Amino acid sequence: MKSTRAIFALILGLAAAGIGHTADAHATTAEPMSSATWLSRYADRYKRDWGVEIVGVRPVSSGYMLRFTYRVIDPSKAAPLFDERTKPYLYDAATGARMAVPAMENIGELRQTPKPVADRTYFVIFGNPGKLVQSGGRVKIVIGKFEVDGLVVD
Secondary structure (H helix, E strand, O other): OHHHHHHHHHHHHHHHHOOOOOOOOOOOOOOOOOHHHHHHHHHHHHHHHHOEEEEEEEEEHHHOEEEEEEEEOOHHHHHHHHOOOOOOEEEEOOOOOEEEOOEEOOOEEOEOOOOOOOOOEEEEEEEOHHHOOOOOOEEEEEEOOEEEEEEEEO
């Protein structure tokens, strides 16, 4: 059991530090909108409707996982994102593949579900088996009724 806890601690440490993020340039030249452009275009909608500011999605753990990060602006509006009964998913736009949040045997899902606090940043870790989603890929995040579509992986 100690080895499972050690692995979980390593995964969370890597996710929090952003280690495993590749800084390679986007492979495609026909990318219509960068991640920064997307975030600036739709930021007000998520702040107004859900009380969160989307930070982004980036590969972690050498690309075998993807970290979706967001900052809570209004805890009451953001509360549905922290409901343990909802199952978050990440959809890859290119393949339609659905990635779930990995669950460790003794620890549970690799997502944060405390009571939300304003001006704090939270994350959800999604599995990325076979490194299916690469930097520059477009994804959709779904957490209950909360949906972020067209988000570009950093």
